[in-house]
Amino acid sequence: MKLSHEFMGEFIGTLLLVLFGCGSVAVTILFSAHVGLFQVAMVWGLGVTIAIYATRHLSCAHLNPAVSIAMVLGRRMSPSKLPLYISAQFIGAFVAAALLYLLFADSIAQYESINHILRGSPASIKTAMMFGEYYPNPGAGAAAVVSPITAFFAETIGTFALVFLIFSLTEGCNLGRPDDALAPLFIGLTVTIIISIIAPLTQAGLNPARDLSPRLFAYMAGWGEAALPDQHLGFISIYAFGPVCGALIAAGIFTFMIEPLMKAKGKENESCDC
Template identity: 25%
Template sequence: MSSKEMSAMEEGMFLTVKQICYSSDAVKFMQKVIAELVGTYFVIFAGCGSVVVNKLYDGIITFPGISVVWGLICMVMIYSVGHISGAHFNPAVTITFCIFRRFPMKQVPVYVVAQLLGSVLASETLTLVWDIPRDAFFGTVPVGPASRSLVLEIIISFLLMFVVSGVATDSRAIGELAGIAVGMTITLNVFVVGPISGASMNPARTLGPAIVMRVYDGIWVYMVGPMLGTVSGGFVYNLIRFTDKPLSELTRSSSFVKSMSKSTATATL
């Protein structure tokens, strides 16, 4: 092959890569990833920041205040970037959407990395602003038996995903209220379970502070619990999504689960 031919081939490869990098789809996807990273950053910064301030300044925010902060920041960020990235901010939610064919599988790893990176950056920011001792850890650690925290994380993650599925994926719901519904659900969950498990509901929420402060006590609870809860919550909502059809119609020619998956896939096209 002559040098001229090699030069032409290299130029063609360069143009191809340039077209891919600057294509409309690539730009839109990068916007989604950046929105997911920024949204997760501020969710963790505000939520965990309220925990830090409460511990360092003699309970000035109070536990109810912390609960409200978590709900408010999630609501604010959903309305800010939900129309761009879908406002998952949570690897468990992203994976569950993928399982039920409401999110493309090829985008899942990038979304999860963006969420984890946002959490780590927010946690690092908090440790740079404040000199945080180990007893002021702002992550999630089980209080009492790990099994109890696991059960509670499954329950509250189930509720969160059940609500998300209802307000964000069902065309019969009032979509404009999604942010309020999800934010209020998070507030309620923190109120009820916060003193026991920390009410994570989100592997990224737990991993970021744990990595930055190197506190890994009971971390498996927050990897297993939210995943089991969100998948279960998504599955149950999909079971009741089709109650306008008789059960015999859904189960006549195939299994109910297969029929449900087919209908879900059709709804996303």
């Protein structure tokens, strides 16, 4: 693949993913368009599926820096491509956030006016959560008590599950894997399941680009400290380093423990490409 094609694939795919996913959060907050977490999780999962189908002829359709880093560790992608993939993903997510703001700016302002929310104040986390994530989830009940360590662990284990299953669902040595045409659907369902469990705690970021780029846009669009409430960059640690840690652990376990067992059982000695 040409590098320009791969950049466009990751840019467009991540843009679509964030546009659909964050869009579902936005319409739920502003218009009560979805009832319950599972409906939002389904939109996220379908968004992942559609974004992969739409762009995997251009790139490997990682759409997530944590996944791209894991693919390098798993020897499924050259390290030289990593900067291009990650930059495309962050730019795509930022553009998606800008498009969502253009679409809903008037509605957001009206919602803030009706609910007496001053943008940039701690109360404006209620609207800032359309872009970045928070722990505990501002929409969760009083029982959601989440420490920074718990939030980091939630993002780590959620991304671990996602990356481990991506490797498993796309590994040619796995005799139980779905057909290549169906793999994006199962990856999307995996995202839906993980969000349904993790989102009450941390809104289930699972993707540094999906969190940091929209969060940066919200900061620039007037949310200020509400978008980046932790001056010690704790949110960065949780929503960037947490997913990367989970992805690296998953890639290491799968590549160096599970894949050799699959090759031995499946009589297939060639490593898989993306």
